[in-house]
Amino acid sequence: MNKRIIVDGEGRVDFHNNVDSCVGTGRWGLALTEEYLKELEFVQGEMGFKLIRGHGIFHDDLSIYHEYEEDGEIKLEYNYTYLFRIIDRFLEIGIRPYLELSFMPSQLAKGTQTLFHWKANTTPPKEYRLWADMVVALLKNLRARYGEEVLDWPIEVWNEPNLPGFWYKADMDEYFKLFKETYEAVKAYDSRFKVGGPAICGVNEEEWIREFLTFCIKYNLKPDNITRHHYTVEFPESIGHYDYSKLEDSDMRINNLQATRDLVDSFDDFKGTPIHITEFSTSYTPRGVIHDTNLNAAYLAHQLSRLGDMNELYSYWTFGDVFEEKGVPNSLFHGGFGMVAAGCIPKPTFWTFSFYKHLKEFSEICVHRDENSVIVKSEEGYAGILWNKDEEDLSAILALPFETGEYTLITKTVDEECCNPLKLWHDIGEPAYPTKEETELIRSGAYPLINSSIVDVNDDSTVLSFDVRKHGIIYFELTKRRFTPDRGYDYNKVLTHH
Missing domain, CATH: 3.20.20.80 (Glycosidases)
Incomplete structure (x- = not known):
């Protein structure tokens, strides 16, 4: 299942987020x-x-x-x-x-x-x-x-x-x-x-x-x-x-x-x-x-x-x-x-x-909402949630208007493959009363998969791709990157100079 989402950064969508009420x-x-x-x-x-x-x-x-x-x-x-x-x-x-x-x-x-x-x-x-x-x-x-x-x-x-x-x-x-x-x-x-x-x-x-x-x-x-x-x-x-x-x-x-x-x-x-x-x-x-x-x-x-x-x-x-x-x-x-x-x-x-x-917490200014996503905007950038309650995977293409510059994309993914404590519990035998060690193991498999990347925006817009597996949720933030390296520290050299 494919979906293309085009966001109008100046648009406003009625969205009342009372999740913590x-x-x-x-x-x-x-x-x-x-x-x-x-x-x-x-x-x-x-x-x-x-x-x-x-x-x-x-x-x-x-x-x-x-x-x-x-x-x-x-x-x-x-x-x-x-x-x-x-x-x-x-x-x-x-x-x-x-x-x-x-x-x-x-x-x-x-x-x-x-x-x-x-x-x-x-x-x-x-x-x-x-x-x-x-x-x-x-x-x-x-x-x-x-x-x-x-x-x-x-x-x-x-x-x-x-x-x-x-x-x-x-x-x-x-x-x-x-x-x-x-x-x-x-x-x-x-x-x-x-x-x-x-x-x-x-x-x-x-x-x-x-x-x-x-x-x-x-x-x-x-x-x-x-x-x-x-x-x-x-x-x-x-x-x-x-x-x-x-x-x-x-x-x-x-x-x-x-x-x-x-x-x-x-x-x-x-x-x-x-x-x-x-x-x-x-x-x-x-x-x-x-x-x-x-x-x-x-x-x-x-x-x-x-x-x-x-x-x-x-x-x-x-x-x-x-x-x-x-x-x-x-x-x-x-x-x-x-x-x-x-x-x-x-x-x-x-x-x-x-x-x-x-x-x-990121923003209450909503710029997009549909059957699979909600996206908000702040001065720092965008944040959003994509979900897939269907039985087949969803490929979402997201087009966002942006000023040129360098941005950081953070994603947090929860789906049946990367954050599924129920499956882990099942796979180890469905213990009714887990031991301390079993509880710690199950808990360790109950957290989102976090990924990061650097996104260069050169033409006032950027396109992001998200693969949302069936029954999955992805939270993302795309914000301005503030690069402040210490004198002499070269990340690429750290990875390659061996």
């Missing part, structure tokens, strides 16, 4: 473990995500909500020991919470329905007053400890209430009540807090968002953002511990997001309201084997080139493989959601996010 985690309680924190520090060192969103801030393992009997009277107290310990570490690592308010403390729950290996209670509160009091007490205590910056921590009411496992019977009216009670309590405490919903995923999206906005108008509620999730696979085939899914058409999934933007904007009261994709990935299961592949990385490269068109925030689910919704993982590579595997082994998808982060 937020990232997902499992449940909050996992942040008390050593491996979790190592993986988060590793990811943050490369990405610098602003926010982190996870489940279960009110789950029993954080032990916030407590009812007890004293002198024949039921009393209530809150305990923030674990929560503060977690947030303290988040702030040290340089990331702030996106406050998803879930799930129901067992003592506050109306019912007994639970979800996941860790038994998240997904029923409404027995008393909405107690729920609202708990939420406001949380915000007051966060503010007392961390100051006014807490006002900038987004709030989302619940998670995927349109799915019966996540909210009892997927009861729309009951969820709307939860949202109303929460929204009004938070805004009565301090209207500057940003509250959003309905955090839906997949099923009856259009109906839920339309009815949610209609409900908000009826009760004079003004959510600060509209939240939803975004996954891009067909229903999986489950074999043993693993789920095998086929990808849906990438453009079709982007069009689905645009339909949500158009629906929100069709309401005069909510036109322009920010949309937050508080979870996105390819597969929606924590055993979705595609997560570990180079194809996952290339497919998401296309998604990341478009997600900012209609969404102010999008949060990849998740940063790491410490995750227990279906139990403790059975093997190193198990289709976990994370962009890094245990032992801080970066999966190919990690580099997709890294490349978009580098692109954002």
